Amino acid sequence: MNVHRIRKEMRNGKSIFDLPLRVTFYARVSTDKDEQRNSLENQVQYYTELIQSKLNWTYVEGYIDEGISGTSTKKRDSFNRMIADAKAGRFDFIITKEISRFSRSTLDSIQYTQELLAHDVGVLFQNDNINTLDSDSEFRLVVMAGVAQDEVRKLSERLKFGFRQAIKNGHVLGNDQLWGYDKKDCVLTINEEEARVVRRIFDLYANQQMGIRRISQTLYDEGFTSRKGNAFNVLTIRHILCNPKYKGWYCANKSQTVDYRSKRKIFLDESEWVMYPDPSIPAIVSEDLWDRAHALYKRRSRQMMSHQSAAEFHNRYPYSGKIICGEHGASFHRQVLKSTKGEKEVWQCRVYRNRGRAACPAPQLRTTELDQIMARIFDQLAQDQQAIVDAVVKVIQSVPDEHDYGRDALRIEEDLSAIRAKKDRLLEMSMAQALTIEEFKRRNDSFNEQVKGLEERLELLRSEEQKGRRSAQQLRNIKTALEEELSFKNGINSALVTTILDHIVVKKGSTKEEVRLEIHLKFGGPFGVVFNRENASFRFNRS
Template identity: 45%
Template sequence: MNMNKYECLNQKKKYCGESPFSGKKRVAAYCRVSTEREEQAQSFESQCNFFRCYIEEKKEWEFYKVFADEGISGTSTKKREQFNRMIAEARQGKFDLLLTKEISRFARNTLDSIYYTRELRKVGVGVLFLNDGINTLEGDAELRLSIMASIAQEESRKTSERVKWGQKRRMEEGVVFGRSMLGYDVKNGKMYVNEEGAKVVRKIFYKFVLERKSTHTIAKELLEEGIYPMRSKKWRNTVILRILQNEKYCGDLVQKKTFTPDYLSHEKKYNRGEEEFVIIKNHHVPIISREMFEKAEKIFEEKQKKR
């Protein structure tokens, strides 16, 4: 197929990652930072400004945009909205080169690092890791990327283990990991009785233990009395059930009821004995007596036997 001089020039620019109209590479950037603290939020802004200035200083480059994810883990790309949008726009041919600070900012999962840099390379987009000195369009880039990504992934695993270890130590010291609940406000890792909610909890135990009413009946009666749960507009028997079986109401604390088996996916699972629970008796001010709580447990046991 014959091409004229203009077509040949455009084809060459496209192959070299240049915009066929401006003769410049259209360059995007990707950054990710946790924004739970004020100084990290400032870091996020500074990263965005850095990439814009860095790209605009290069005469052969044309600034496209900065894709930025805030406060999201790098071990998985599933929940990174901007990251996924970046990949989509690369496939649409909207930019030719991607800058990112380092591999750990791009992905801490080795498979993701290799997969997405390959996908970008297929559409002619190179990834330049500034701190690691890797350009994925170079011949040995994938080998170097594999090594560096594996190191980043291992560091992520170690960080996860350190965090879990630190959390468990704090749990053993009595620090509460969790949010406020009906009858208790959780502030700075401590539980404080919320008397308005505590009255509802006592009412539920009284109806169940002393009046021997079912969880369905209790839910119905609470609604009829104009009493509503904390995070819903309607009482359900399952909500009543969880309250009656929650050891916190008699002053005990059981933590690590859920755990994260895979640091890459961050998916939580109910602890069925895979990990050791952290149990502290008489941890905080109870809303109901231990005797009342144990009577509720016996009623559940009796019902189970009948079934």
């Protein structure tokens, strides 16, 4: 039946029960507890009998959601199916208990009731005495739905208060699967078998200065595994190192819910955390050990963040990621060895670092030795110096041509013209009263946002094009600098090594006394090198 006709009949004195309508119901409970299930059964029975008792109504099977919150409609399958069936014209009227059953969100309530009315379907919120087929229902719905939404906010506040009271009473909240502890009735006790792993992690990290990935492999080699029998996840080790509970401290306020409806959270800075010693949390490691480990973790994190990207951090040393073990194909990692003579930078096969000499016989390489080898190779290439300089300059000259700035700018300008034409048509439609003021504003604002974004892209594109142009003088300066670098007057240049070196293979059969290398440059090679450490001699051959 048409909504307009229904309202006309009701204005003439008829009640909703007098009209020939196909009627269904919607019932929902937010938990799966027994008392809630009983309530749901009672709702179903009540609405079924109510609808069937009205002579002018035709009963349509109801829609039921169980154990689902009313804050959002996204996961309410029956509710969404009901909306789809309403649009398909399968019934005329829905009965539900109250607004908070239908939806606790003002936006959802109004949106869905308006959608239903647009398809000639009304809703009766029985306890709130709101029938959307009444002409004044929308105003009343806004007021009542606002109250329901405020109830969600109050519930959120009550939960937070309950958490605070539980903590004050010595109940430990949070993760029930915290490694190193058993938790029962909100009380933590130390699980000694797991606590051994926690203490070992802090010892390896703080006392032995070991990295997190190497800790994971060391634990696995020592027979310590996760609950599933795998090597410890790197993320798990990080969480253990950062959790103050391991030193017997309470820690809260790490995150904050900024929208109780969407439950969106933001993670707070450590300065905003709430931390204090808590007698109800038994410590697994000493405060001194935890503090040293945490300070080291933060220092390493700052070092990582100080670089523009993880890739830049990885490649800040000229040989990072470029030395490969011929035995396993694994990469060599940098290590700084300390002695009474000072520090020495060396490179070791990852397999050797993780599993020892028995797993990989490849010798470690010293950075000073690699620098000497690279200097000798560059020296041998002196006859090709001008060819290298010309090749690099050619690459620099070609960079601006790799990107067609003019083509991209033209596309953006075409998009801008198209959007401005749409804005003109939108204004014409508004003047012809084909659009409401609200609809005009919404669409016009959307177009303005698109225009702003395109204009910003165009400005950035033109800026990049300008940067890409290099003058003849700039190229001459670059050429002079390259020629000076390739003369090696000031020793080996690590940036030059990074630019020209592709990779180095430590060949099988290399020993501590005699290292055999295969060096690949980005513009040629490979170069075979045999380095004898006893007399510091080199033998080269170009393959």
